[in-house]
Amino acid sequence: MTILDIARARLRAVIDPILTTRHDELPPPDDGTVVPLVAYFQWRGWTVVDRDSFTTAVLSYPGSFQGALDTEDRRQAALDDNLQKLEVELVVRGSHWIAHFSSCGVLIGCDRHRSIPLVVGVHALPFAAVLGDLERQARRRRPQDIAHCLLFGACSSQDTPGQLCLIPRVAPDEPAMLHVLPDHGEGRSR
Template sequence: MTLIGTARTRLHAVIDPILTTRHDMLPPPDDGTVDPLLAYFQWRGWTIVDRDTHTTAVLSYPESFHGALGTVDRRSAAPDDNLQELEVELVLRGVHWVAHFSSCGVLIGCDRHRSIPVTMGVHALPFTAVLGILEFLARRRRPRDIAHCLVFGACSSHSIPSGPCLLRQPAADHRSTLHAVHHGGEGAE
């Protein structure tokens, strides 16, 4: 059985990298700096917007809105002021890396098109799946649909709150998939 086990291991070592897509790859191990995470996100097609220190960085996903925003300099105000590309702020909190996402959408708009915040630990088990879903939804977001809703639909309504979206508490059966991140003496998020 040892010969079969060895052959199987070698076969998987050759085949697995071929079958693994970039969306299946896990974030790199922590080395105390944001550099490996920057390389990981850039490999997935993200662009660095800002990097303050070795423990903080902001990246955007240029494929948001079918790439319609193109090469707009994300450090300056967006020409449309209401669109939010998929963006992430990577921050080291204690010994854990935390990703603060802003999903692709409008800053103030209807529930269907509004950008929502998503925060999770980078090395949490569902991170890669959540990241893949956020990227897929950002690529799929159609600027024409948002423009139509902003002009004629619910996004143009006067009943839209001017504040940020506040997420509802998750249902009891989903709590097992959430991972808390400790913020020093502030408690869990």
């Protein structure tokens, strides 16, 4: 794959959703390798994370969390530890290509924001529709909502990660009591 092919794939990923209303093109026919599937995902705007053979590949969707994780001005990469971009692992099982998806969300958190695994046959009829829905959901996932829930909501609770995301009411702070210490002249020169 040349730089021109990569640039063309990224340009199509930006322009196609604007010009078309559907992204339901079927994946290419099986040629026994993962190469045409990787090209198909790259055409849709995905990036290759790992590809160690002709029968497996892991790809990531950079539009996850509205693209917030892929900006150059990120300061706290360590905060990403609990976040999961939309990813897919493509593997061949017998004579069928299988896509193991991890949806966009948090690894440990509430039902509303949790990343969910999903397995779909690549050449099954609903594949293109499922892929389009996963991409759409990943693009719409608001980083502000996730951050708020991770800090103040159910995603922050390690004990009950399955509860609904209910944000507690913020109580006004009590006035602070100031304690004035008498000045005994210590540390002063006379």
